Amino acid sequence: MAGSPGKVVVIGAGMGGLSAAIRLAHAGLEVEVVDRAPVPGGKMRTFDSDAGPVDAGPTVMTLRPVFEELFDSVGARLSDYVTLHREEVLARHWWPDGSTLDLFASREQSADAVGRFAGTRAEKEFRAFCRRSERLFHAFDAPMMRAAEPSQGALTRHVATHPWLALDMAPHRSLAQALGKAFSDRRLAQLFGRYATYVGGSPFQSPALLSLIWHAEEQGVWRVEGGMHRLARALEQLAHDKGVRFTFGHRATRVEIQQGAAAAVHLDSGARLPADVVVFNGDPAALAAGLLGEGLRETVAPDAVRPRSLSAYVWSYAAEPHGPEMVHHNVFFCDDAHAEFDPIARGEMPEDPTLYICAQDRGIGRSPEGLERFEIIMNGPPAADGADPTDEEKETCRTRTFQTLARFGLTFDPRPGVQALTTPRQFAKLFPASDGSLYGRSPHGLTAALKRPTARTRVAGLYLAGGGTHPGAGIPMATLSGRHAAEAILTDRASPSTSPRTAMRGGMSTA
Template sequence: MANVTMQDQVVIIGAGIGGLSAALLLAARGFGVTVVEAAGGPGGKMRQVTVNGHPLDAGPTVFTMKAVFEQLFAEAGLDFALAVPLRRLDVLARHGWPDGSRLDLHAEREASRDAIATLAGAEAGRLYAEFAREAEAICRSLEQSFMQAERPSPFGLVRQAGIGAMLRTKPFSTMWSALGRFFPDPRLRQLFGRYATYCGSSPFRAPATLMLIAHVEQDGVWQIEGGMHVLAQALRKAIEGLGGVFRFGQRVDAIEVQNGRASGVRLANGETIPADFVISNADRAALATGLLGQEATRSVPPLPRGGRSLSAITLSGRSRFSGFPLHHHTVLFSADYPAEFAALDSGIVPADPTLYLCALDRHGAVAPEGEEGFLMLINAPARGDEAGAGLPEIETCHRLLSQALNRHGLALDPGPTPPVLTRPQDFAALFPGTGGALYGMATHGAMASFQRPGSRSRLPGLYLTGGSVHPGPGVPMVALSGRLAAEALIRDRASTRRFLSTGMPGGTAMRSALTAGSG
């Protein structure tokens, strides 16, 4: 009989940040880790495109909550600061409106208060300070009881934090209505309402709880030297250094199931990789719709089509800019926010969209000489898998982006190489089952945050990570989901081994039949 000390094998489907985080923790604990990824490299939605020989970030560009990654690397015996060089931003983002007004939010709360007072008056500055305190209180209330809890519930939250603390998180008010108390000026209400889109949601339907995102940014936004993809590559290097194996360019066709338990994966080329445990970093929709095998469909509840988060239209390239003075992060708002989200709720790309622009090569407001890399993004409905959904054609997408720039006096001098356009249908192809939704399920309504699956799926031996499961989307939240999946797996393994060692005659530890033959 094989001895229990043989290395347990874990197969992770997908090399997104959740899968990479779980892989690092498990490899550091001695598990045999194999990460299978359909793309040619790590990162998942933290992807890159190449324009004229230059790799450009084409996914998340905002890095917050660095302590999540410092702890992750430290538990693997590594120094995050050495692996991922950071620069803290003094200005979180620059914001502009069609009327020509501008506002910078600063890393220092008092500087933001003064800037807001200059824009909208002293009372607006005072109300912002009140808002910032409330956003911090919400964040502190949920940090342990929700974000880092394996499978929170409303009742569990009340038991742990108390009914008063839960009500202070404002789950029953919409973000837009709650912001009205702090920001009579519609520009400021629009600015802070935008934080709902960080979860792919509408501020008119999301709970006011999401105000906590404002505090997360206020707590620190960093720029990764070399781009966000450096983080994904650093995680890959750390995992490989601990013996983990990557299989890039390999698509998983199905999760194998034996005796009612996940037992490995079958690749598109017919190869089977046996495992003691499987972690899925795919979107829950891929599981629910059978894209990872019919037996895995029961592992998660289905996601209603109307529950999808937002998608996007993005443009990545290199250019020279003139006119509006860009910062590393710049947001150019639409003239009518309610109309913009009414269009999105109707499944239509807005005619006057808010545009986010990341000047990838800028250190703050300082632009490099010559061309610079950029990523532009406007929100779009997640209908990329619907025939005849009415999503705009390529020419229309370019026109919408150009018009959004022109409304703010920003001119783009295109370089010799065309930029890369990515639409909802492209995201749907990159991330199967999602329809192009980039954030899993939309956070609409008081209970939405509790409706995401937890780390343990309904299929024994299969664990879940990624932006479509608890605690939700965003780079640090997804990393936390990877931690939660790894910790749940480790606990279950220990529990199984205790059962086996006490259940066998003479107390001899024996390898489970469910995991036999997996090396």
């Protein structure tokens, strides 16, 4: 197969699948993308509302260069496909004691705001935290996030040659413990602890290393004109421009294996799509569950997909808000983070949740009147039982969500009904074998990131992409996973070997 024209079937039109499809088509391969949904985007979903499509998935676009690099690599420009607006206010934060804090795309502005919020000592602590977060981000960006197949040995050697990293990583502390040491004001420790939820973890169980996520956000947050789903549509259009074909509304039922290699993808319509290469852009747990063929159960190691990360209760609706002035990204904190994460650890809905609100129609200089579009996210546990959500569960969530916001003086007219809610159990049905987890494998534990599956699998011609694979959750990371998959495919196809390249213990790899 080396050097021959190739047919690629990508299962799933999420950010990872679209990214891989674009790169492979640009390299001259014949690419077809299939997805059970009627539109691209994966978890980047929308709902209809009286004010237009409202986001029901990811809301934050960070690491813009990742997307620019994708478009640049195939001779296109991101700005020709989607309009982005940089948000000067990264997020507005609210606490039950009535205090508020804005963080900005400028470190100096943020530090000044922290000083006014909590005093001179807090400002100094914040500056020190920013420097540490920046060092960690740059130290692990290349050898971890952008590396196709990071290894524990390579990272250990990297830390050994940069001994200051050991102190910054605080390897024996959780993120919550490290932040408790870093900040004398517990509100700031609570604020930066929420970044663990960006990758589906609890700050009490996630490693302190995750403090590097703050630097990713500090570099800039962008609002996508028309909503986040426009970004998925932009990638779809670029893929079309490169000759990629799409089949929506049909589910892949099996990856056919012949002589130990992927040979075709079967759809629920009865169609058989021959393929030299298959890219699976779904939760890798679906392979372990045998949902694409019993022969693929051993493709993914059990500890590559378990334990599962957090899920969420997500509201998407249009209403007229009354109360405090919101910006595009808003966080309403509970009084004690344990009241949020301890019930989640028990598999229960948070008793006193922290609520994130994306005011989709707000941004720099934008404060519309009348109906606006909102997405509210409340963290929740994964749901492995496969049951439908009960009316009681939905009403309990509705009560806790909007009573919590009412305590901050925020109300909505009309208050949305439960039809605007997606629960963890509903996510479990939308994304097979996910247990409702929105971020794949849990980030809990210092080496959790190294346990995620990488692009290559044990089956020749079968590759992985998406938020459940390396380098992890979030739209920049999922997009990078598509790059890793495409590069692995093109490298393997150029090799005269009849066996797929395989990572081996000791840091070596076969030809």
